[in-house]
Amino acid sequence: MIGLDDATVRFGSRTIIDDLSFSVRVGRTLAILGPNGRGKTTTLKAMLGFQRLDAGRRVAPEIVGYVPQTGASNQQRHRALDIAVMGRAAHLGLFGQPRASDFEIARSALERTGAARFANHFFDRLSGGERQLVLLARAIATGSQVLVLDEPAAALDLHNQERLLRLLNILREPRNKAIVFTTHDPNHALTAADEALLMMPDGQPLHGPVSEMITPQNLDRLYGVPMRVVELAGPDGCTHHAVLPAFAGIRAA
Amino acid sequence: MAVVVQEQDARSVRIALARQTLVFGLLLLLFITAFIVSLCVGRFSVPAGRALELVWIGITDPARELTNIDERIVLLVRAPRVVLAALAGAGLAVSGAALQGVFRNPLVSPDILGISQGAAFGGALGIMLGIWGLPLIAMVFVFGLTALILVGLLSRINGRTETVTVILSGLVISSMFSAVVSLLQFIADPNTSLPAIVYWLMGSFATSTWQRTLIAAPGLIFGSLILWMLRFRLNILSLDEAEARSLGANTTRERWLVFGMIAIIVGSQVAVSGIIGWVGIVIPHAARLLVGHDHRALLPASVVLGAGFMVIIDTLARTATAAEIPLGVITALVGAPIFAVLLRNHYRERSAA
Numbered sequence: 029m030i031g032l033d034d035a036t037v038r039f040g041s042r043t044i045i046d047d048l049s050f051s052v053r054v055g056r057t058l059a060i061l062g063p064n065g066r067g068k069t070t071t072l073k074a075m076l077g078f079q080r081l082d083a084g085r086r087v088a089p090e091i092v093g094y095v096p097q098t099g100a101s102n103q104q105r106h107r108a109l110d111i112a113v114m115g116r117a118a119h120l121g122l123f124g125q126p127r128a129s130d131f132e133i134a135r136s137a138l139e140r141t142g143a144a145r146f147a148n149h150f151f152d153r154l155s156g157g158e159r160q161l162v163l164l165a166r167a168i169a170t171g172s173q174v175l176v177l178d179e180p181a182a183a184l185d186l187h188n189q190e191r192l193l194r195l196l197n198i199l200r201e202p203r204n205k206a207i208v209f210t211t212h213d214p215n216h217a218l219t220a221a222d223e224a225l226l227m228m229p230d231g232q233p234l235h236g237p238v239s240e241m242i243t244p245q246n247l248d249r250l251y252g253v254p255m256r257v258v259e260l261a262g263p264d265g266c267t268h269h270a271v272l273p274a275f276a277g278i279r280a281a
Numbered sequence: 282m283a284v285v286v287q288e289q290d291a292r293s294v295r296i297a298l299a300r301q302t303l304v305f306g307l308l309l310l311l312f313i314t315a316f317i318v319s320l321c322v323g324r325f326s327v328p329a330g331r332a333l334e335l336v337w338i339g340i341t342d343p344a345r346e347l348t349n350i351d352e353r354i355v356l357l358v359r360a361p362r363v364v365l366a367a368l369a370g371a372g373l374a375v376s377g378a379a380l381q382g383v384f385r386n387p388l389v390s391p392d393i394l395g396i397s398q399g400a401a402f403g404g405a406l407g408i409m410l411g412i413w414g415l416p417l418i419a420m421v422f423v424f425g426l427t428a429l430i431l432v433g434l435l436s437r438i439n440g441r442t443e444t445v446t447v448i449l450s451g452l453v454i455s456s457m458f459s460a461v462v463s464l465l466q467f468i469a470d471p472n473t474s475l476p477a478i479v480y481w482l483m484g485s486f487a488t489s490t491w492q493r494t495l496i497a498a499p500g501l502i503f504g505s506l507i508l509w510m511l512r513f514r515l516n517i518l519s520l521d522e523a524e525a526r527s528l529g530a531n532t533t534r535e536r537w538l539v540f541g542m543i544a545i546i547v548g549s550q551v552a553v554s555g556i557i558g559w560v561g562i563v564i565p566h567a568a569r570l571l572v573g574h575d576h577r578a579l580l581p582a583s584v585v586l587g588a589g590f591m592v593i594i595d596t597l598a599r600t601a602t603a604a605e606i607p608l609g610v611i612t613a614l615v616g617a618p619i620f621a622v623l624l625r626n627h628y629r630e631r632s633a634a
Contacts, residue, residue, distance in 0.1 A: 078523050094527035105574040106516070117517045118529025122538075123510045125577070148290050148297075170528065 029053055030075055030092065030174045030206050035084035037070055043231070044070045050225055050235045051087060054173050055203035057196070059217035059238070060210040062227030063251055068210040071227070072178055075208065088174065091118045093167030095177040098156045098184070108154065108162045109147040112138050115169030137165040141195060157188040164195070175199065177209040181216055189216075196220040214242050214255075214271040226250050247271060301578060304571050308582060312367070312589035319363045319596040320355055327351050336360065362489035363592055365497060369486075369554055370564075370591025372501040372546040374583040377561030378568065379508045380543055382519040382576055383536050384447060387569070388624060390562035391547045394447070395454035397558065399428025400551040402458045405465045405478045418496060422548030428454050429540050483607035484555035486595050493553045500549030504542040508580060511539065515576040557591075557608055559616025564590055566623050 031051025037044045044067045052058040062068050073079035076092055093115070112134035113126045120126060126134075138144045143161040146154060151162060160180065167175055180196075181189045197220050200207060211217065217224045217238055224241035226234040228250060234241060247255035254274040262268045320332040327335075335355045338345065347353050377390045391397055403424030407417040435450040436443070462482070469475040508515075517530045518539070525532050550557065568582040594615070598606045 073523075076523070076527060078526065091529050092527060094524065096521065096524055107575075110516070110575055114517055114520070114528055117514070120513065122514055122535065125513050145290075148294055166528075 030088045030176070030208065031086075032071070032074055032081075033085050033087055035074055035086065036082045037067075037074055037079055038082050045074065045233075046231050047084070048233060049084075050233075052174075052206045052208055052223065054206045056223060057200050057207040057209075057221045058223045058225060059221035060208065060225045060227065061212065061214055061217055061241075061250065063212060066227035066229070068227055069178065071225075072176060072208070072210055076176060089172060091170050091172045093170045093172040093175040095160070095163045095167045095175070095180060097178045097182060098160050098180075106151050107148050108138065108143060108151055108165075109134055111151050111162050112143075112147075112165045112169050115166040115171075118170060133171070134165070134169045137168040138162070140168060140199075141165045142191075156183050157185075157191070160184075160192070161195075168199075173204070174206045175208070177207070179210050181211055181213065193219045214247055218242055218269055218271065242269070242271060301572060305582065305585070308571075308585040308589065312585050312592070315589045315592040315596070316363055316367065319366075319592050320359050322596060322600055323354075323359065325350070325354050327355055357491070361491045361494040362486045362595070365489045365494040365553065366486050366591045366595040367588040368494075368498055368501045369550045369557065370560055370587040370589070370594075371584040372505050372550055372587075373557065373560040374564035374568070374587025374590075375505045375508050375580055376543040376546045378565035378576070378579050378583040379511070379515055379539050380561070381565055382515040383539050385519055385521075386448075387566065388562070388620075389448060389451075390559075391543055392556070392558040392561060393455075394451040395428040395432050395458060396425045396544060396547045397551060397556045398455040398458035398462070399431075400425035400548050401482055401556050402428075402462050402465070403548075404481060404551060404555075405462050405469075408477050408481065409465055409469055409474050411474075414496065418500070418549060418552040421552040422500075422544060424458075425548045425551065426541070426544040428458055429544055433537075433540070480607075481555040482609075484557040484609035484612075485598070485605065485607055486554050487599070487605055489553070497549045497553040500545045504546035504549070505584065507542045508539065508546075509584070511535075512576040512580050515539070515580075519576070555609070557612055559612040559620065560587060560591060562623075563616045563619045566619070 029051055032045075032048050033051075035048045036046055048071065050058075060068050060071060070079055074081060075086055075088060076094055077086055077088065109131065113130055115137065116126055116130040116133060117124075120130070135144065135147065138147050138161075141161040141164045143158065143165050146158060146162075151159060154162065164175075164177070164180075167177075180192055184192060193216060196207065196209070199205060200220065200222075209216075209221075214224075221238050223236065224234075224238050226241055226246055228234055229252065234246065242257070244255050244257055251273070256272050256274055258270050258272060260268045260270055317329055317332060320336070321327050321329050331351065332355055335352055338352075339356045339360065347356060373391065380389055380391060380394070381387050400421045403421040404417065406424075407413075407420045412420065431454050432447065432450045435453065436446040438446060462478075466475060466478055469478055514530065514535060517525050517528050518532060518535055520528070522532060564587040565579065565583050568579055568586050571586075572578040572582045594611050595608060598608050598611055
């Protein structure tokens with residue numbers, strides 16, 4: 029389980045998050061939604077323990093599998109497998125060295141994210157999407173029950189977004205992890221999350237199941253843009269929902 | 282298809298492993314050759330076979346009375362000097378590699394961070410006060426660490442440490458300590474302590490004896506050993522701050538552990554052989570080009586290459602001319618141009634990426 033309990037963060041006189049409480053159980057996926065500058069990243073940092081809280085506390089296991097934003101990880105000339113095995117660091121201690129069993133765990137994590145085929149390639153030679161898979165594998169290799177992804181879709185093209193969402197659903201399927209990711213696209217929440225946390229403009233975030241949270245009314249207020257939810261027929265005949273912005277008031281649907 | 286990829290993969294891994302083994306083999310060969318050559322050459326040259334025989338005698342029968350001139354030169358004059366040079370080179374190189382890792386910047390080194398200058402101040406003060414031996418080493422160590430702590434405090438702005446501020450803070454602290462060292466030289470007794478301070482500041486292994494080698498060895502070996510044991514952790518610490526912490530590293534505390542070890546190494550080295558710049562930055566870079574960025578390979582490669590490099594430089598220093606050239610002069614002459622090239626390449630790569 030991971031979450032915040034009455035957490036408040038201030039930068040000088042600005043209150044970024046105010047008395048925020050929420051938690052994500054193991055087996056559930058939470059999408060944190062909102063436009064830029066509403067404290068998505070601050071909330072994430074607070075959950076991870078990187079952001080000092082002015083009040084309240086964080087609830088989290090000792091090690092959280094963390095996937096930084098693509099491009100945030102510095103360009104280390106390491107092989108993908110050596111990056112993934114770094115996930116074992118907490119189990120190895122200060123002077124520990126990764127053993128064959130740790131490399132085995134790292135390798136299977138790479139297989140899980142579909143990064144096994146470039147396990148021996150250098151990290152700085154990989155594309156942005158490939159690097160993300162390696163960093164996700166490292167987070168899985170920590171063995172933590174919690175995965176936190178910072179804007180995983182931000183730098184990805186449509187094809188790679190599709191692949192990422194598929195992967196998030198594969199990781200969600202066994203229902204043995206609590207997964208949290210931030211995004212500004214409500215469609216990502218519809219596709220890969222059970223719950224949504226909306227960073228509303230009045231500073232009072234809404235938290236609930238995706239089906240109750242992703243409504244035109246909430247999204248209008250969230251983004252300050254008229255939003256439409258449309259129904260689409262999927263390839264297998266069932267209906268899917270998709271969210272579209274109606275920019276400049278133009279009726280999109 | 283997948284099988285082909287896997288086979289190609291396995292082949293490339295085997296090639297990488299073979300290359301690594303070859304590189305380490307060649308580095309060791311370089312070091313051993315340098316070591317033996319250094320025992321042989323000088324004013325009184327000794328054939329390699331005889332030198333090895335003498336080393337063997339020295340190891341198997343250390344209590345033996347040394348009567349012959351070649352025995353005394355090789356075992357009492359050259360051997361302690363070569364061993365000390367090798368240990369110092371290895372220690373400085375591994376310090377540089379570790380420091381560049383934790384600062385996530387390939388352009389820092391122990392002498393850029395003011396450790397050497399701080400240590401030099403401690404040493405100069407010690408010589409003036411007539412202190413020698415272990416208390417001198419303690420003083421050198423304490424001031425080296427003080428300089429590092431000052432740099433750490435100065436460069437920490439709003440709880441964050443930027444690389445540029447670290448390097449500039451190092452510059453500030455370095456200048457302050459070297460100003461005080463100049464002041465000490467100014468007031469030192471020109472007949473007794475001044476020559477000792479000046480000669481010592483230029484860096485030299487000329488005064489090496491087994492006793493001095495044994496004074497410096499524990500610190501050099503202990504510090505290097507601890508850094509080597511931290512090799513996987515250094516991979517973690519060289520990541521972005523948030524990533525390193527999310528992987529379970531207590532970054533602040535572990536970084537200071539690394540700094541402490543570096544202060545022990547540099548303190549021990551400066552105490553017996555003065556300031557030797559550039560080794561800590563040039564050698565890790567060369568090692569990185571040879572074995573890559575993974576500290577598990579980088580640290581051992583730096584140790585062997587640093588030891589070999591220092592032995593070669595020291596041999597040049599005492600044989601190139603009739604009089605001995607101060608070591609710091611040669612390392613700067615070799616190191617500064619290499620550093621200049623690295624600096625340009627580093628930023629060219631950055632702006633290209």
